[in-house]
Amino acid sequence: MNYITVSFHPQNGRIAGQHITMRGLHGLLFNVLKQVNEETAAWLHKHPSPKPFSMVPYYTNDGHLAGLRYALITDAALDIMLRAWQFATHQRTPLHLGRQSFTINNVECIEGPDFLTLANLTPHHQMQLEFVSPTAFRQGxxxxxxxxxxxxxxWPFNVWQRYAPERLRIHESWLDWCAKNVFVTAHRIETAVITINLRNGRSDDFIGFVGPVTFHAQSKDDEALRIWQALGKLAAFSGVGHKTTMGMGAVTIS
Known part of the structure; x- marks a missing residue:
């Protein structure tokens, strides 16, 4: 697993965050990928869920878009993304989000843990996740x-089952254990709204929550607790909930 951080250099004034849509950022990625290889761009776009990456934009303190952070679950996704964004950096060709143009200032890759490392974490009874972009879950x-x-x-469970080596797969009964044994013990969440798309002057909004949440597991099952810790760490790469490849459900773990 790896992170790729892409920093933007605005050309005609800073990139106003209020004019950015998540579909625009999603489209930007695949436009960049197509410049290098249309076939691999199509492969990633059509990849069945769960896809091997998540994305989150990051902003300056005064609300201007500064760049993007991608979390890559597989080496194949890392190779596709890294080559494309490095190509965009070297080309210096202006990219566009709406009427706002920019070039790529820097691309940084940071290595993360592998599945075996996560599978061998020490079991703990407490975990704190910080939900840094609007998060919500499909319900009807x-x-x-x-x-x-x-x-x-x-969602981290689904990603684990799809990409972890077969010998590290988790029994489906773990989800029942989680529902019965893991509880929220503290939170400071608030509602957050983000624009998915603009259609005919009207916005298609996504309503989620952001903020810190503390979870506690009331169980003495070390193996189940170990899996829980592993999935918490994986959540920082996979994201949580719906539309993680469009910037929703990004989390960090304390």
């Missing part, structure tokens, strides 16, 4: 913007 025709443990850890 809508979304639930609340950090229920069974929802929070389901």
């Amino acid at each position: 025709p809508g979304h639930l913007p609340l950090p229920l443990p069974g929802n929070v850890f389901r």
Whole structure:
């Protein structure tokens, strides 16, 4: 697992965050990928869920878009992303988000843990996650913007089952253990709204929550606790909930 951080250099004034949509950022990625290899761009775009990456934009303190951070689960996704963004950096060709143009100032790659390292973490009974971009979970025709443990850890569980080596796969019964044994003991969450897309002057908004949440597991099952810690660490790469490849559900773990 790896992080790639892409820093922007604005050309016509700083990039105003209020004019950025998540679909615009999603489209930017695939435009950059196509410049290097249309076939691999199509492969990643059509990749079945869960995809091997998540994304989150980062902003200056006064609300201007400064860049993007990608978390890559597989080496194949890392290779595709890194080559494309490095190519964009060297080309110095202006990129666009709406009417705002910029070039790539810097691309940095940071190595993270592998699945075996996560699988061997020490079991603990407490965990704190910071939800840094709007997070919500599909529920029927809508979304639930609340950090229920069974929802929070389901997406990292799905990513683990898809990408971890077969010998490290988790028994499906773990999700039942999580729902029965993991509880929220403290939080300072608040509602956050982000624009997915603009259509005919109207915004398509995504409503989620952000903020710190403390979870506690009331169990003496060391193996289940070890898995829980592993999935908490994985969440920092996989994201949590819905639309993680478009910037939602980004978390950090204390």
